[in-house]
Amino acid sequence: MRTKTLKKNKINVVTLGCSKNVYDSEVLMGQLKANNKEVVHEEEGNIVVINTCGFIANAKEESVNTILEYVQKKEDGAVDKIFVTGCLSERYKPDLEEEIPDVDQYFGTTELPGLLKALGADYKHELIGERLTTTPKNYAYLKIAEGCDRPCSFCAIPLMRGKHKSTPIEDLVIEAEKLAADGVKELVLIAQDLTYYGLDLYKERKLADLLKELVKVDGIEWIRLHYAFPTGFPMEVLEVMKKESKVCNYIDIPLQHIADPVLKSMRRGTTKAKTTKLLKEFREAVPDMTIRTTLIVGYPGETQEDFETLKDWVKEMRFERLGCFTYSHEENTSAYNLEDDVPEEVKMERANKIMEIQSQISWELNQQKIGKEFKVVIDRKEGNYFVGRTEFDSPDVDNEVLIDASKHYLKTGDFTKVKIHKAEDFDLYGEPL
Numbered sequence: 001m002r003t004k005t006l007k008k009n010k011i012n013v014v015t016l017g018c019s020k021n022v023y024d025s026e027v028l029m030g031q032l033k034a035n036n037k038e039v040v041h042e043e044e045g046n047i048v049v050i051n052t053c054g055f056i057a058n059a060k061e062e063s064v065n066t067i068l069e070y071v072q073k074k075e076d077g078a079v080d081k082i083f084v085t086g087c088l089s090e091r092y093k094p095d096l097e098e099e100i101p102d103v104d105q106y107f108g109t110t111e112l113p114g115l116l117k118a119l120g121a122d123y124k125h126e127l128i129g130e131r132l133t134t135t136p137k138n139y140a141y142l143k144i145a146e147g148c149d150r151p152c153s154f155c156a157i158p159l160m161r162g163k164h165k166s167t168p169i170e171d172l173v174i175e176a177e178k179l180a181a182d183g184v185k186e187l188v189l190i191a192q193d194l195t196y197y198g199l200d201l202y203k204e205r206k207l208a209d210l211l212k213e214l215v216k217v218d219g220i221e222w223i224r225l226h227y228a229f230p231t232g233f234p235m236e237v238l239e240v241m242k243k244e245s246k247v248c249n250y251i252d253i254p255l256q257h258i259a260d261p262v263l264k265s266m267r268r269g270t271t272k273a274k275t276t277k278l279l280k281e282f283r284e285a286v287p288d289m290t291i292r293t294t295l296i297v298g299y300p301g302e303t304q305e306d307f308e309t310l311k312d313w314v315k316e317m318r319f320e321r322l323g324c325f326t327y328s329h330e331e332n333t334s335a336y337n338l339e340d341d342v343p344e345e346v347k348m349e350r351a352n353k354i355m356e357i358q359s360q361i362s363w364e365l366n367q368q369k370i371g372k373e374f375k376v377v378i379d380r381k382e383g384n385y386f387v388g389r390t391e392f393d394s395p396d397v398d399n400e401v402l403i404d405a406s407k408h409y410l411k412t413g414d415f416t417k418v419k420i421h422k423a424e425d426f427d428l429y430g431e432p433l
Helices: 018-035 059-075 085-101 112-118 157-161 169-181 207-214 238-245 260-266 270-284 304-317 345-365
Strands: 010-015 038-040 045-051 081-086 137-144 184-191 222-225 248-250 291-298 321-325 371-384 385-389 398-404 415-423 429-431
Touching: 010 018, 018 038, 018 045, 018 081, 018 112, 018 137, 045 059, 045 085, 059 081, 059 085, 081 085, 081 112, 081 321, 085 157, 112 304, 137 169, 207 222, 207 238, 238 248, 270 304, 291 304, 291 345, 291 371, 304 345, 304 385, 321 345, 345 415, 371 398
Parallel strands: 010 038, 010 045, 045 081, 137 184, 184 222, 222 248, 248 291, 291 321, 398 429
Antiparallel strands: 371 385, 371 415, 385 398, 415 429
16 A cells, blocks of 8 residues: 655745736745745746736736636646735735635735745744845846835725835845845846835935945946836936946836826826926936836826827937836726726727837837947847847846857856847847957
């Protein structure tokens, strides 16, 4: 008679959604490893933790489909236990428990100690900055704050992530030093709102002060800023960017719209004139800065005239990087009380039109790079190419530099000088020097 052998559990963490979720998964995995648990990221494991996104309709759908996929695996005997965490379960826990009862337990965004306990681990407070990074070894996300205090009408993030809470500068420096010791060369600073950083802890905006400390960390070569809110932006950050070569001439500043009636309804606390002035000040302070932004089309009440205003402004501003999304009607946001009156096909049409304009702008700006030399970091090898980025490009969302791997050998994680010889809408082709 065979006796059942005790199987060693392997915990598979599956991450959906944004870079902030990637960071949270890495912290969870660091805690599990410190508890001597075997943990993998998006590989096979008999225990599954799904870190979900609940931001907009598409993301929620992907999260639900992923949960159902693993529930099926559990029914088939390929998986023993399923735990769900993150924004979707923070926002819809009672509904999920009712609709998908085969999940062993649901946890919200602030319930890491409870999740660890369910996984047979203890939460270790002393692990400041200890993470198992899942990104390529040369870059890592550094989350400098959690939550958001902004009242944007369309956004459900404060419902899922709570109020803004900055991480102290000294803790972030410790974390950056540990990442650098592990070979990380680029820090991508993320938060729901970088602009607000420090207000809660220090009673003033401290993003510039944080950058001044992070540039001192040996081994870090690039520091990149993501998700800065336009209202109240601390202009001294631009001085640091200009002075410190480690701070990339790059900023991600989600502007969402530009027509005044839409901005007012969105509760963005700004106007077209103020936003245009701010961007002009950015360009004057750091002339070769790359500005990335994101826009929303099809917001309730967006007229054809509002859209034309947005379209003309995109043509005028010539952003180096731009993404465009269709409005998603999210319950419990203040915009949910408005009528979602722009038909879906009109939303799609408008988004496609903006991206068409942007594609042409990007192509024109990229043509200007032909013949020029750039410092490029090599992220990975894909097919016949080494794939890298300049300081003007963020991982996963921006342009990439492709280098023929049949002619050149490069190491991932290394920086190299590259001369651009060909350019497309969103890709550059170059030769290492």
